[in-house]
Amino acid sequence: MSIAEVAQIFELPFMSRALIGLVVLAVAAAIVGLFVNLRDLEFISDGLTHAVFPGLVVGYLVGGTSWILAGALGAALVGAVILTLVDRRRVGSDAGIAVVLASMFSIGVVLISRSDGYVAELEQLLFGRLLTMTDVQLRQIVIVAVLAVVVVGATARLQLFRAFDLRGYRAAGLRDLQVDIALNIAVALIVVAGSQAIGNLMVLALLILPVGTARLVTRKLVGIVPIAVVVAVVTAVVGLVAGFELSVSHGLALSPSAVVVLVMIAVYLVVLLTSQTWLWAARRGARRRADSRAQNQTIGGVPGRTVQGAP
Amino acid sequence: MNQVGPDVIHIAGAAFSYGAQPALEGVTATIERGDAVALIGPNGSGKSTLLKGLLGLVPQTSGSLRVFGNTPRAARRITGFMPQTDELDPQFPVSLRQVVMMGRYRRLGALRWPSKADQRVVDAAIERVGLAAHAHTRFGELSGGQQQRGILARAIAAEPQLVLLDEPFNGLDKTNRDALLGLVRDLRDDGITVVTSTHDLQLARDVCSHVMLLNRTMVAYGTVDEALTLDHLERTFSGIGVEIDEHTVATPDHSHGATEPIASPGVDALHDERGPHGSHGAPRA
Known part of the structure; x- marks a missing residue:
């Protein structure tokens, strides 16, 4: 497939909207996702996707599609504060998060199941409507995503210190509750922004996979977000084109956001495999060199000791 | 000072x-x-x-x-x-x-x-x-x-x-x-x-x-x-199986199960200060 053909696909208004939405989300999610990764907040983020769900439903039931955002924002703020407080309990915080996650999700399902034709609506809320996004929705996504980046950007320095060394952070007289709530609100905003485009459940992949991939490639802080953004944008384009081709040329009806996520996972796995193989080869090389050095030191037929576990 | x-x-x-x-x-x-x-x-x-x-x-x-x-x-x-x-x-x-x-x-x-x-x-x-x-x-x-x-x-x-x-x-x-x-x-x-x-x-x-x-x-x-002083050290480390003599004070290191020396030759001065009492018996738990 030539570049011209790809460009042609994105000349279709619904495809260009999907691309812009995805790219904006991916960039914002990579920035917020950096701190999710550094703080190991993946499970809380999953909790937040579920906490936002009943908000989506209530918004939808109250005022239809145009009210989804308002409902989701309300649920996001409440969910972010509740999950921050639950997570600060040192013992049993995972159980607490799981309880919040399950109960919020059940409430959402119960609410939506009271409306007619709920299977279609449920599917839309969970998996998004990437190709039927309106201009208004696209604008909402951009605004909410930018808001999430502003919240994390304003606290980025404190987030870094807190993630690295909580004891040192507290001893320095800095407060952690505020930055914890700020980060969870930013994650919740990404979930809200992503819910309408790629769906409530798929948005977690955007937060976690590009940064996870980037951390396999670089160990430098400054490199992580740019690499994650490149990974996210490339996989978004490839996923959209692949989804388009499969459905238009091959007649397969697919969720485009699921295809994008699968491409992201594929890239993550390839990079993981490559980096592990590379590490393994480097270790083996180091061991071989150590062995041969030990052999050279063999005196009077006594074999040299094999050095194990070389870095 | x-x-x-x-x-x-x-x-x-x-x-x-x-x-x-x-x-x-x-x-x-x-x-x-x-x-x-x-x-x-x-x-x-x-x-x-x-x-x-x-x-x-x-x-x-x-x-x-x-x-x-x-x-x-x-x-x-x-x-x-x-x-x-x-x-x-x-x-x-x-x-x-x-x-x-x-x-x-x-x-x-x-x-x-x-x-x-x-x-x-x-x-x-x-x-x-x-x-x-x-x-x-x-x-x-x-x-x-x-x-x-x-x-x-x-x-x-x-x-x-x-x-x-x-x-x-x-x-x-x-x-x-x-x-x-x-x-x-x-x-x-x-x-x-x-x-x-x-x-x-x-x-x-x-x-x-x-x-x-x-x-x-x-x-x-x-x-x-x-x-x-040795007197203070004995009271500080009493009941936990420390060994104190004029050269070393040792306390069992619970994390490794080994004996961890907590002081070496420096306790000499301490001994000098208290006069030649000889070896102090360790209070053993």
Whole structure:
């Protein structure tokens, strides 16, 4: 497939909207996702996707599609504060998060199941409507995503210190509750922004996979977000084109956001495999060199000791 | 060190508790500018508790405690803390310099960009702990001793008046140990007050002006010569199977099941001071 053909696909208004939405989300999610990764907040983020769900439903039931955002924002703020407080309990915080996650999700399902034709609506809320996004929705996504980046950007320095060394952070007289709530609100905003485009459940992949991939490639802080953004944008384009081709040329009806996520996972796995193989080869090389050095030191037929576990 | 200076820390009958039972009680001491105090006691005796108490991180349940005439929490601004580094994630993607810059965050707040002056303070702190060549090395790639010096550099970068060190000499080789001893001396020369927990009586003798002996309550506090007597040591380490003679004081290291020497030849002086009593029998539990 030539570049011209790809460009042609994105000349279709619904495809260009999907691309812009995805790219904006991916960039914002990579920035917020950096701190999710550094703080190991993946499970809380999953909790937040579920906490936002009943908000989506209530918004939808109250005022239809145009009210989804308002409902989701309300649920996001409440969910972010509740999950921050639950997570600060040192013992049993995972159980607490799981309880919040399950109960919020059940409430959402119960609410939506009271409306007619709920299977279609449920599917839309969970998996998004990437190709039927309106201009208004696209604008909402951009605004909410930018808001999430502003919240994390304003606290980025404190987030870094807190993630690295909580004891040192507290001893320095800095407060952690505020930055914890700020980060969870930013994650919740990404979930809200992503819910309408790629769906409530798929948005977690955007937060976690590009940064996870980037951390396999670089160990430098400054490199992580740019690499994650490149990974996210490339996989978004490839996923959209692949989804388009499969459905238009091959007649397969697919969720485009699921295809994008699968491409992201594929890239993550390839990079993981490559980096592990590379590490393994480097270790083996180091061991071989150590062995041969030990052999050279063999005196009077006594074999040299094999050095194990070389870095 | 006997001249009257402004009190840095004033503690009277203080107790610190995590729960219902006090973890440490009966602490009374006045610590002046430029003093260096070694906190000595067995594992679980309250050394770390006192350090956290001085930061306002452990509730103080009785008595009074002022740091620079203020509450410990308010004094955090000019207090530097070097926690043990063993809990830090070695994969965390920050360089040594980025870690030391964290010492400036309290001054910078969330939004202000580090100025030239901030950069200079950070570079000077790294220089001072002798890690200039490693400034851009990933923190997790440094050795244990270098990491501890790096965390000390972070504390120094905050330009503190009081530095608290939690077991700074655990697991250090001779090079790192000497470097750290020199640093503590430098800090004192600059008029900075140092409080350090340690297992190492030699450290107390070499660089500290005062010693506080703890065993869930304060056993003794005073200058090194006043407080570091065999009698006090026996009371501090009683009931936990310590062995004390004129050369060594050893306490079982619970984490490794081995006997960990907590002092070496330095106890000679202590023996001299008390006269030739010969070998003291160890109180065995």
